[in-house]
Amino acid sequence: MKILALETTGKYGSAAVIDDGRVYCAESSGEMNHLKEIIKITGEALEAAGITKKELTHIAASVGPGSFTGIRIGVTVARTMAQMLDLPCVAVSSLESMAENVKTAAMESGCETVAAVINARRHQTYAGAWSIKDGKLINLLDDRQYMIEEFLEQLAGNRVYFVGDGIDAYEEIIQAETGLEAYVMAEGKLRYQTAEAVAKLAAEAASEGNVVGYEELMPDYMRLSEAEQRLKEGTLSDKIKKLNRRG
Amino acid sequence: MKNGKFITLGIETSCDESAASIVADGRELLSNVISSQIDIHTQFGGVVPEIASRKHLENINMVIDKAIKDANCTVDDIDLIGVTYGPGLVGALLIGVAAAKAMAYACDIPLVGVNHMHGHVAANYLEHPELEPPFMGLVVSGGHTNIIFVEEYNTCRKLGGTRDDAAGEAFDKVARVIGLGYPGGPKVDKAAREGDKAAIDFKRVYLEKGSYDFSFSGLKTQALNYLNTEKQAGREINVNDVAASFQEAVVEVIVDKAIAAALEYDQKRIVMAGGVASNSRLRELICERAAEHNIEVLRPSPILCTDNGAMIASAAYYAYKNGERSGFDLDAVPGLEF
Incomplete structure (x- = not known):
């Protein structure tokens, strides 16, 4: 198996190739440079792995949650490459791949729980939590939207290793949460998404046959657009509602 | 190949x-x-x-x-x-x-x-296999209103554009307030056919003499004010008349400027493009005026x-x-x- 994995859901974009368990990763030079650099870093990852694009067997993408725009860049490139190269796709959760990436660091710092938290603004998050058992991640709290306070409450009593840009936004709230037994926050690059972890999870998924056709590789935004949300809640502006009634 | x-x-x-x-x-x-x-x-x-x-x-x-x-x-x-x-x-x-x-x-x-x-x-x-530059281009769409001198295939000189709202944008907004809904362009066009284009005297905004730029936000405001005044006075609004009068004010300015540009740059063809190029009154008026100056008007079929x-x-x-x-x-x- 030779899998190309793309990760563009956070502020740093990256591409990785996993070939027989060895991972080769290339990163974009700046923040939020995803569209400009995605093909360049894809080429760099392939070159580092010493394989050509024709030798690839799968295309994987981190499908979210995260930046809506970022998610779309990675997923669109993955879908189109898979379409053109006639390859199956693998969908990977950005939260789970972040947890995977810090698993060892978490165990080394004495935490038995990993919490991946992405900032969704105004105290909201996209988050999930895993227990580490025998070096494996076991789902503890489902990936979904949480208010940061609600998420922290559910982690009470655990020794938690935090990862994700939710730390940047909610560091003080996490520090003030007294219910946690202990906490550690991922530092530096380890705090953010990387294609290296996406590639590893993709290889596991692909070996278990968890692949989809390119048309079925879909973003996992975890949230409706604001307009759809308002339509659902019935809070679209009156003028538009009136027009809709007229049909 | x-x-x-x-x-x-x-x-x-x-x-x-x-x-x-x-x-x-x-x-x-x-x-x-x-x-x-x-x-x-x-x-x-x-x-x-x-x-x-x-x-x-x-x-x-x-x-x-x-x-x-x-x-x-x-x-x-x-x-x-x-x-x-x-x-x-x-x-x-x-x-x-x-x-x-x-x-x-x-x-x-x-x-x-x-x-x-x-x-x-x-x-x-x-659409037109024989068409080659140079020609005068008029691009009118939901987001743009431009007069373009196309000198060569890859050399387009913009002579004028909108300073605020594009023509299509103005259509959309007025359509919304008179209850026609979205998309405004085709709906205003249709309603206008049943209305009197001289019913309301909306102003034509030409900006400085010789300018090929457009401004439709004042016209839009005037239309909104008109609707408010009528409503407050308890008078029934004739949607078709508003659509026709508003459309005429937009179309006249676009046509006058496009013809003036063709004449100044000595072009015998005006080539239309963009979604609003499908507007029936715009097509009618520009063909009428162009004919007076022996200018040919080309445009793509609606699908293009x-x-x-x-x-x-x-x-x-x-x-x-x-x-x-x-x-x-x-x-x-x-x-x-x-």
Whole structure:
């Protein structure tokens, strides 16, 4: 198996190739440079792995949650490459791949729980939590939207290793949460998404046959657009509602 | 290459249509696939950028696939990929750009980023096989109102544009307040046919003497004020009269300026483009006035006036022939100038 994995859901974009368990990763030079650099870093990852694009067997993408725009860049490139190269796709959760990436660091710092938290603004998050058992991640709290306070409450009593840009936004709230037994926050690059972890999870998924056709590789935004949300809640502006009634 | 012809795939996602098309030798339409999202956005009273972006992602690969199949081509036949990289909604543009780059990379096909406005002009090359520059271009759409002197295939000089709202935008807003809904252009056009265009004296805004720029925001405000005054006085509003009078005020200014530009630059052809080029009153009046000066008016059929991939393919072809190439670092530029 030779899998190309793309990760563009956070502020740093990256591409990785996993070939027989060895991972080769290339990163974009700046923040939020995803569209400009995605093909360049894809080429760099392939070159580092010493394989050509024709030798690839799968295309994987981190499908979210995260930046809506970022998610779309990675997923669109993955879908189109898979379409053109006639390859199956693998969908990977950005939260789970972040947890995977810090698993060892978490165990080394004495935490038995990993919490991946992405900032969704105004105290909201996209988050999930895993227990580490025998070096494996076991789902503890489902990936979904949480208010940061609600998420922290559910982690009470655990020794938690935090990862994700939710730390940047909610560091003080996490520090003030007294219910946690202990906490550690991922530092530096380890705090953010990387294609290296996406590639590893993709290889596991692909070996278990968890692949989809390119048309079925879909973003996992975890949230409706604001307009759809308002339509659902019935809070679209009156003028538009009136027009809709007229049909 | 197919049957000795140069094959271009054009991709367009700048607003609410996901579109792709195959064009041979820059002129011959082999397929034209447009997946419109209009039904989705209508319930929100206009294009919602986040929803447009989500739908483009879901549609684009199928649209590309269908364009290739409809043309009886394979990916191997494609010599060039052209893609709109601006102007437009950034989230929408980047789906087309990401797909085009991924395809160009995966299949080793050259790539050219196309200015959406140049694409609208190029729609005429598909419609009129004999048309060659120079000519005077009039691009009127939901987001743009421009008078363009097209000197050569790849040299477009913008003589004037809108300083505030585009013509189509003004149509949309007025349509909304008189209860016609979205999309405003076609609905105003239809209502206006039943109305009296002299019923209300809306002002014609020409700006400084000799200027080819437009300003429609004052007219829009005047229309809103008129509606408020009538409502407060308890008078019934004749929607058709408002539509006809408003449309006439927009159309007259556009036509006067386009004719003036053609005369000043000694051009015997005015070439229309963009969604609003389908407006029936605009077509009628410009043909009437142009005939007085022996000027010929050309325009594409309505399907090529709306956003489409074919016009992008044609523009890309001429840019490519001129030596233009885009790298894999091609970015979406929402505010791209003409």
